[in-house]
Amino acid sequence: MKVRVTDIQHFSLHDGPGIRTTVFLKGCSISCPWCANPECISSKIQGDFGYDISLEKLEDEILKDEPYYETGGGVTFSGGEPLLQIKNLESLLKSLKLKNINICFETSLFVKKDYLNIANFYADEFIVDIKLLNKENAKNILNGNIDQYLDNLNSLDLNKTTFRIPVTEYSLNDEDLILELIKKYVPKKIEIFKLHNLAKKKYEILNKEFYYKEVSDVNLINFRDKLNEFVRTEIIEI
Amino acid sequence: MASVKFINIAKSVFFKLEQYDFTKKFLIYSLITRKQNWKNKNLPKTLTGALPNYAHFYTPSLKDSKGVQLKNLFSKLDINISKDNFIFTIDEFKTVNYKYRIADNLSIDYSKVLNTSINELKEQFNDFDDYSLNQMSTLEAIEILIDRIVQKLNASGRTDRQELIDYFENIKTDKVKTFKEALQRILFFNQLLWQTGHNLNGFGRLDYVLDEIYNRDDITKDEALGLIKQFLKSAHSYYEYKSNSLIGDTGQIIVLGGLNGENDYFSNDLTYLFLKAVKDLNQPDPKLILRYSKETPKDLLSLAIETMATGVGSPLISNDEMVIPNLINFGYNAQDAYNYVVSACWEPAPVGKGLELNNVDSFVFIVPLNQLLDSEDLSQFSNFDEFLSSYKNYLIKYTNNLLDEINSQNWEMDPLLSLFIDDCNQNHLDFSEGGAIYNNYGLTSVSLSNTINSLYNVKKLVFDDKKYTLKELNDARKNNFNDEFILDDLKSQIKFGMDNDEILNLTNEVTEFVSEVFKSRNNKFGDKFKFGLSAPSYISKSNVDASLDGRKNAEPFNVHISLEENNDYTELMRFASKLDYSKHRFNGNVVDFMVSPDFIKKNFEKFTDFIKLSLDMGVFQMQLNVVDSKTLIDAQQNPDKFPNLIVRVWGFSTYFNDLPKDYQDVLIKRALEHEGKSN
Numbered sequence: 001m002k003v004r005v006t007d008i009q010h011f012s013l014h015d016g017p018g019i020r021t022t023v024f025l026k027g028c029s030i031s032c033p034w035c036a037n038p039e040c041i042s043s044k045i046q047g048d049f050g051y052d053i054s055l056e057k058l059e060d061e062i063l064k065d066e067p068y069y070e071t072g073g074g075v076t077f078s079g080g081e082p083l084l085q086i087k088n089l090e091s092l093l094k095s096l097k098l099k100n101i102n103i104c105f106e107t108s109l110f111v112k113k114d115y116l117n118i119a120n121f122y123a124d125e126f127i128v129d130i131k132l133l134n135k136e137n138a139k140n141i142l143n144g145n146i147d148q149y150l151d152n153l154n155s156l157d158l159n160k161t162t163f164r165i166p167v168t169e170y171s172l173n174d175e176d177l178i179l180e181l182i183k184k185y186v187p188k189k190i191e192i193f194k195l196h197n198l199a200k201k202k203y204e205i206l207n208k209e210f211y212y213k214e215v216s217d218v219n220l221i222n223f224r225d226k227l228n229e230f231v232r233t234e235i236i237e238i
Numbered sequence: 239m240a241s242v243k244f245i246n247i248a249k250s251v252f253f254k255l256e257q258y259d260f261t262k263k264f265l266i267y268s269l270i271t272r273k274q275n276w277k278n279k280n281l282p283k284t285l286t287g288a289l290p291n292y293a294h295f296y297t298p299s300l301k302d303s304k305g306v307q308l309k310n311l312f313s314k315l316d317i318n319i320s321k322d323n324f325i326f327t328i329d330e331f332k333t334v335n336y337k338y339r340i341a342d343n344l345s346i347d348y349s350k351v352l353n354t355s356i357n358e359l360k361e362q363f364n365d366f367d368d369y370s371l372n373q374m375s376t377l378e379a380i381e382i383l384i385d386r387i388v389q390k391l392n393a394s395g396r397t398d399r400q401e402l403i404d405y406f407e408n409i410k411t412d413k414v415k416t417f418k419e420a421l422q423r424i425l426f427f428n429q430l431l432w433q434t435g436h437n438l439n440g441f442g443r444l445d446y447v448l449d450e451i452y453n454r455d456d457i458t459k460d461e462a463l464g465l466i467k468q469f470l471k472s473a474h475s476y477y478e479y480k481s482n483s484l485i486g487d488t489g490q491i492i493v494l495g496g497l498n499g500e501n502d503y504f505s506n507d508l509t510y511l512f513l514k515a516v517k518d519l520n521q522p523d524p525k526l527i528l529r530y531s532k533e534t535p536k537d538l539l540s541l542a543i544e545t546m547a548t549g550v551g552s553p554l555i556s557n558d559e560m561v562i563p564n565l566i567n568f569g570y571n572a573q574d575a576y577n578y579v580v581s582a583c584w585e586p587a588p589v590g591k592g593l594e595l596n597n598v599d600s601f602v603f604i605v606p607l608n609q610l611l612d613s614e615d616l617s618q619f620s621n622f623d624e625f626l627s628s629y630k631n632y633l634i635k636y637t638n639n640l641l642d643e644i645n646s647q648n649w650e651m652d653p654l655l656s657l658f659i660d661d662c663n664q665n666h667l668d669f670s671e672g673g674a675i676y677n678n679y680g681l682t683s684v685s686l687s688n689t690i691n692s693l694y695n696v697k698k699l700v701f702d703d704k705k706y707t708l709k710e711l712n713d714a715r716k717n718n719f720n721d722e723f724i725l726d727d728l729k730s731q732i733k734f735g736m737d738n739d740e741i742l743n744l745t746n747e748v749t750e751f752v753s754e755v756f757k758s759r760n761n762k763f764g765d766k767f768k769f770g771l772s773a774p775s776y777i778s779k780s781n782v783d784a785s786l787d788g789r790k791n792a793e794p795f796n797v798h799i800s801l802e803e804n805n806d807y808t809e810l811m812r813f814a815s816k817l818d819y820s821k822h823r824f825n826g827n828v829v830d831f832m833v834s835p836d837f838i839k840k841n842f843e844k845f846t847d848f849i850k851l852s853l854d855m856g857v858f859q860m861q862l863n864v865v866d867s868k869t870l871i872d873a874q875q876n877p878d879k880f881p882n883l884i885v886r887v888w889g890f891s892t893y894f895n896d897l898p899k900d901y902q903d904v905l906i907k908r909a910l911e912h913e914g915k916s917n
């Protein structure tokens with residue numbers, strides 16, 4: 001069995017607890033205009049972006065850093081949308097579970113419920129994005145169905161979940177909706193971050209238009225302070 | 239530019255000195271040659287000051303015995319009593335005279351200095367053999383200097399002069415009594431070493447050596463911290479005079495912490511205080527080495543990393559779990575192995591027990607490979623194994639020539655060091671003549687990484703993929719890689735530093751082979767040779783033709799055990815922990831990596847865990863350069879903006895501004911590569 005990835009990154013410190021290995025799976029169910037990994041959106045191999053790797057090889061690569069997982073670390077499946085390939089991943093997940101490797105999924109939740117259920121079974125951690133909540137924008141900007149997202153939230157184990165919010169004009173616009181949602185679904189913690197333009201070069205290579213609008217630090221801090229009233233919220237850099 | 243001009247002036251002065259006696263000329267000459275590697279635009283103050291001062295130069299005549307020479311020298315030194323702080327005085331214009339190379343780059347065991355008075359030492363030398371006479375004169379020479387310092391102190395306006403006078407008088411008659419006195423006594427004997435032509439003088443395990451006295455003394459931690467800071471400042475004086483081939487390369491290493499036995503990790507208040515003092519002072523010298531074991535308290539490791547994160551370049555971390563078993567297997571007595579210190583830069587050896595010349599020469603792995611490529615008919619090799627075994631033959635020749643040359647060297651008689659090195663006094667034999675317990679010679683490897691990459695390229699591109707013939711690659715090499723395609727191919731293969739079995743096996747096979755060749759040889763004392771895999775002289779020895787790793791003519795070699803190609807620190811650590819350091823291969827094995835200050839700050843907890851787990855996995859030693867490329871580039875262009883920017887070069891830290899441009903460039907290049915900004 002194989003899965004399609006763009007990169008496997010050791011020594012990841014920002015994708016969950018401890019020192020982790022992050023697997024970037026190729027293919028996404030939505031397309032955020034600010035995506036930092038635009039090479040992960042299409043499930044096709046695009047030039048140097050993307051290759052297929054067998055589960056055995058992938059497991060070897062993940063286990064290489066096992067000594068470092070003592071820090072509470074482990075593997076993070078990111079992407080792209082990692083849950084799109086969850087069926088192919090399942091035997092690897094089983095094997096990692098038996099070896100007690102901590103498993104984290106970084107997902108947008110715009111996926112079929114079935115996929116989420118499989119992930120739920122193996123996950124020790126979820127990092128779930130809240131990009132925006134208004135139905136129109138979800139359709140127009142992300143090319144996603146917000147009802148699917150909201151429905152999936154109900155199946156999520158919140159004790160395992162960190163919410164991640166990219167602070168954009170859209171999320172700021174949906175601030176009230178987001179605060180409402182946080183009241184209802186209280187996660188372990190929230191991380192918010194500003195967009196950066198480091199992915200610009202990749203957009204050029206992929207011939208894609210790059211969205212980048214700076215939000216002010218004041219906005220960022222205000223937003224954090226509001227969220228902080230419900231749950232511990234950190235500003236992070238990714 | 240200035241340096242060329244400087245050396246020319248120096249030489250012209252040298253030749254105008256015809257009418258002066260040989261020793262004066264010799265002294266100037268040795269001063270010049272000792273420092274001539276300073277290609278820096280900032281001329282060392284010592285030397286610019288030195289030349290007009292040649293009238294002050296003095297070296298004793300070689301006709302007298304060594305002990306008498308020291309007496310003559312010590313009675314003539316100009317003594318400088320500082321207004322405050324400890325007394326530390328070197329007369330930069332007067333030094334010993336010598337026929338042979340002075341054996342140095344050692345730490346003496348300062349516990350002997352603290353616990354033995356000169357009178358007590360004298361009791362051992364009641365005989366009239368040459369050794370005893372020499373040692374007696376040496377002790378008298380020290381007394382002469384003490385008396386002269388006391389006289390000067392008496393005449394000085396220092397309000398604490400009586401206290402200091404007592405400290406100096408006590409050296410003759412008593413062990414030290416207080417912590418402060420101990421620090422002054424250490425500085426005094428350290429000063430004697432510098433004054434008598436020894437370079438790279440380490441301080442050894444000061445927290446351990448001072449443990450008892452500190453516990454007996456009823457000073458507070460704050461007072462102790464203040465004294466340690468004063469001590470470090472005094473030890474930092476004459477910084478340029480002390481520097482060896484580059485400014486900052488002083489070898490003034492203080493070793494902290496360490497296993498005293500299995501699972502018995504030593505650390506005390508002083509371990510923390512030395513770290514704290516260095517962290518606060520932000521001065522590159524003296525530098526620290528923390529001996530680490532699984533038992534090292536977490537907060538001590540954290541403090542060490544906080545200290546590194548200030549960018550001060552220190553401490554280097556030496557992993558006792560790796561070092562000590564290898565020392566014992568090599569043949570050092572276990573107790574001595576547990577009490578190891580390091581030479582400059584990081585080569586471990588028991589303290590105060592030997593003529594352990596850990597840096598006697600460099601072993602340049604690429605030289606025999608290039609010799610092979612220059613002399614053999616390259617069409618004869620039908621597979622990689624044949625090629626590799628031919629390289630091994632060249633390695634044997636190279637090793638034998640090098641070790642023969644080293645064995646032909648004599649060492650200058652040295653009664654001062656012999657006083658403090660076991661068992662010279664019992665044997666009545668100077669340490670230059672084999673009086674010490676251990677007399678092993680150590681080499682450091684240069685270009686191992688370039689060599690492994692070259693060998694791998696041959697294997698992959700010539701024999702596995704058959705993309706080029708060996709001759710084609712070698713022709714490209716001889717043309718200094720005009721051909722960009724070949725160069726790209728050579729540079730884009732897997733490499734030394736990557737966690738790859740082929741690379742690891744190849745590396746371990748080559749070093750194992752050299753270890754075996756070393757094993758077959760003895761040095762002139764009948765003792766052994768050893769080597770380590772990290773490489774201080776990656777620039778000074780790099781004047782070698784292009785190599786098949788894609789390095790062009792005379793380009794610097796790769797640094798120590800490093801990998802700048804990606805940010806994957808764990809991969810480099812995995813690689814380093816799978817290298818074989820056993821047998822003769824423990825003479826310093828340092829992983830060197832770059833990390834930005836910001837990165838440590840933001841990820842402190844995880845970073846500390848990472849360091850600890852890497853060491854526990856089997857990394858031998860490690861040092862960090864906590865800098866980012868932006869700062870370095872800015873500093874190169876605007877040195878005035880960064881007077882205090884400190885970087886780590888090989889085993890030492892120094893001000894970035896004091897480095898010659900080629901060394902600055904290597905650091906910038908590494909930082910850029912590391913940050914993924916190359917090309």
Ligand code: SF4
Nearest residue numbers: 028031032035080108
């Ligand atoms: S969900 Fe993530 S991977 Fe998919 S497009 Fe959005 S930002 Fe990119």
